[in-house]
Amino acid sequence: MLNLTYLGHSAVLLTDGTHEVAIDPFLKDNPLASAKPEDIKAKYIVLSHGHGDHLGDTIEIAKRNDATVIATFELAGYCGEKGVKNIHQMNTGGAYSFPFGRVKLTVAFHSSSTPDGQYVGDPNGLIIEMGGKTIYHAGDTALFSDMKLIGKMHSIDLMLVPAGDNFTMGVDEAVKAIEFVQPKIAVPIHYNTFPVIEIDPEEFVKKLPSGIEGKILKPGDTLKL
Numbered sequence: 001m002l003n004l005t006y007l008g009h010s011a012v013l014l015t016d017g018t019h020e021v022a023i024d025p026f027l028k029d030n031p032l033a034s035a036k037p038e039d040i041k042a043k044y045i046v047l048s049h050g051h052g053d054h055l056g057d058t059i060e061i062a063k064r065n066d067a068t069v070i071a072t073f074e075l076a077g078y079c080g081e082k083g084v085k086n087i088h089q090m091n092t093g094g095a096y097s098f099p100f101g102r103v104k105l106t107v108a109f110h111s112s113s114t115p116d117g118q119y120v121g122d123p124n125g126l127i128i129e130m131g132g133k134t135i136y137h138a139g140d141t142a143l144f145s146d147m148k149l150i151g152k153m154h155s156i157d158l159m160l161v162p163a164g165d166n167f168t169m170g171v172d173e174a175v176k177a178i179e180f181v182q183p184k185i186a187v188p189i190h191y192n193t194f195p196v197i198e199i200d201p202e203e204f205v206k207k208l209p210s211g212i213e214g215k216i217l218k219p220g221d222t223l224k225l
């Protein structure tokens with residue numbers, strides 16, 4: 001079993017009853033966040049890229065929990081330079097099995113630098129196998145047709161897809177991405193946090209191909225998978 005809690009924006013918490021994994025924990029400066037950095041007890045933090053709305057409170061949470069930061073080479077290395085003791089460096093296309101499950105970094109078309117202006121490698125999407133389920137967190141990517149390959153190689157139970165437009169895909173591209181990947185459940189993320197990414201998530205759900213369940217999660221909502 002896997003519980004997925006949406007924390008707002010692109011931040012998600014995964015728990016399987018034993019392990020807790022945080023993805024892109026942007027909380028303190030996130031007007032929609034349903035949790036504070038000090039609420040997060042995760043022992044692993046997985047990052048899609050270095051932008052402030054994804055790196056978020058990673059350094060603080062990792063230090064408090066003695067957590068391991070999993071990310072692409074340069075970004076994990078940056079966290080190490082900032083005093084995070086445990087880092088696991090990967091790169092695009094690679095996967096690794098951790099005590100909680102397996103993480104693969106996929107391609108994401110976007111950019112990646114830290115709030116203090118450092119270049120931190122390529123951005124990623126994240127495929128996480130945990131608790132018998134497979135989650136695809138697409139990061140901040142644009143639409144790309146190789147998402148079809150991701151859908152062919154992995155049976156995705158749930159896809160978190162950015163749909164807020166301006167910085168990422170908008171509703172129509174996000175719907176096309178879901179069509180390419182064919183997950184069982186589609187959840188829009190990265191919208192309505194700021195005025196520039198305001199969309200109607202109901203429109204996303206209405207436009208989904210038949211047979212794919214759309215779920216709109218409010219920050220704080222937990223899905224049991």
Ligand code: NI
Pocket residue numbers: 049051054110111140167
């Ligand atoms: Ni970004």
Ligand code: MN
Pocket residue numbers: 051053054140167190
């Ligand atoms: Mn972002």
